[in-house]
Amino acid sequence: MIVYFYKNIKTHQLLVCLFLMVLCGCKKDKATTNISPIKQYQSTYLKHLNASINYLDTIVSSTSRTKFQENYVKARQHFKHIEAVFAFVDKENYKTINAPNILKIEEEDATDIKINNPFGFQVIEEAVYEDTIDTVQLKKIVLKTKNRLQLIAENTNLRLKDYHVLWVIRDQIARIALTSISGFDSPVLQSLKESSLAYQGVLDVLEVFEGKFKSKTVYQNFKSEIEASQNLLNSSDFETFDRYSFIKNHAHKQLELLQAIKKDWSVDFPLELAFNNDMTSLFSNTTFNLDFFADLPHADTLQLQKQQLGKVLFNDTRLSKDNSMSCASCHHKNKAFTDGLKVFPNQKRNSPTLLYAAYQQSFFYDGRTGNLEGQIVDVVNNKAEFHSDLDNLTKVIKTDSTYVNTFNTLFRDGVNQQNIRNSIAAYVRSLGDFNSKFDLNINGKENTLTTQEINGFNLFMGKAKCATCHFPPVFNGTVPPIFTETELELLGVPKDTINNVIDTDLGRYNVFNTPQRQHFFKTPTIRNISKTAPYMHNGVYTTLEQVMTFYNNGGGAGLKMDLEYQTLPSDSLQLSNREIKAVISFMKTLDDR
Known part of the structure; x- marks a missing residue:
């Protein structure tokens, strides 16, 4: 009896323990399920961030x-x-x-002028691959980079809503296509x-949101497309890659599938950033939200x-003081809103095109104004241009009843x-339709690009390094995919084509x-x-061949x-004559129709 009773007690205890284990396991599973997807992702995020920090730390101790x-x-x-x-x-720490x-x-x-020496991954990369490594300087840069990342890691608290996640994915698709694959x-x-790894980061984000998909087909289609892109990137050579x-x-295709995710998740966006929320092409007149680039709606x-x-x-022309000049005097429509001159009389610099002027964050060659409205003020006040002022401009317009009626209506x-x-x-912002031969072809509306033109684009985006300053899709200096900064560069443009002396304009x-x-x-x-x-x-070069030769030889440094x-x-970029011709043939496909 005692033995039987003891066995029953043991059996009972065992059953209770098993029940408690199951109960605790269920609670644990439920707790895990209740963790939001973004909090689940944060552990992955910190794992990679801390691993990056640790490897940087290892550089400091390496010899x-x-x-x-x-x-x-x-x-x-x-x-x-x-x-x-x-x-x-x-964004700011990323740029640094x-x-x-x-x-x-x-x-x-x-x-308020701040001048800082650069640090970060690109600086380290150049340093560790130098013929002679300055170990002391390298370790200073690595330590500064590591410390910044450490501070970021310690203060990480990711809070992303569903629409933020779609923006994250969209921006990374654009970043890879427009900058990463160009080097x-x-x-x-x-x-x-590296671009393949960046795509893996997109999958890491998406996988924790798998449960949000109503349609598993939408999820799987996007995942399969990303994986196909990864395979292509991993198996391709930088110089021969067909960008x-x-x-x-x-x-x-990824941008189109992202719209399917937006629909599947029933996402409503509270606002638009540089890209329109429904964009499916990087090269279209529906790609951008123009309000993002303007100070006024x-x-x-x-x-x-x-x-x-x-x-x-x-x-x-009545807007100028002596009625001799209008905006169109320097910006002719039939010349892509330039004037065909080296420098317009009494001006200091070549007249730039106004086409696609809306898609930048600074204006004039020296970037002295931050919006188109400010540029207009500068032209009006300039003694070598309108030689007037805004008060006089207003008085002139008020003398014209047609103008007055139109303004009162609008x-x-x-x-x-x-x-x-x-x-x-508003008129200047309307200039530029993204309807060039290149745009129509990359959007699948035509199939008319030649092999030379396609090769030219691939060179432009790769070996020739043109796209590291002239960023697609606008091919200007405004950096995608955030588009908050328009770059300024020192190229070493010469004063003339005879003497290898830099132009006297200090920009x-x-x-x-x-x-x-x-x-x-x-x-x-x-x-x-x-x-x-x-x-x-300064209008120093009259042909694209001259421009390409200048770049191919290393700019001002190439001119000693x-x-x-x-x-x-x-x-030197080591471009052959054939490759130079291909790049030029591509650039000519960017003419608006």
């Missing part, structure tokens, strides 16, 4: 070139895994951590495999009428300085007198480039100029 390079590559790979989210939630190896200059105004942020390795086909057949029910009014004002407060500038700016320096900004100029668009000769800020802060790579 050999091989270990420097091995640990750098591993640190970089872990960073690429989380790039999509990192770049979205901490992933910045090019050039002096970082911030000029808010004449009393923009990998100056030595130029590895397509044209990749963007056309993969990046654009762009789109309203009267926008078309405002553009038409702006066009009339744009061509009206604006609640009629004719005033702001509405005049807004109208002209950006004249705005704030920052010595390190001498001869820096804004990167213009190359769309419609066949119509905008002569080229460069000693330019400490030149941003253009000083080494």
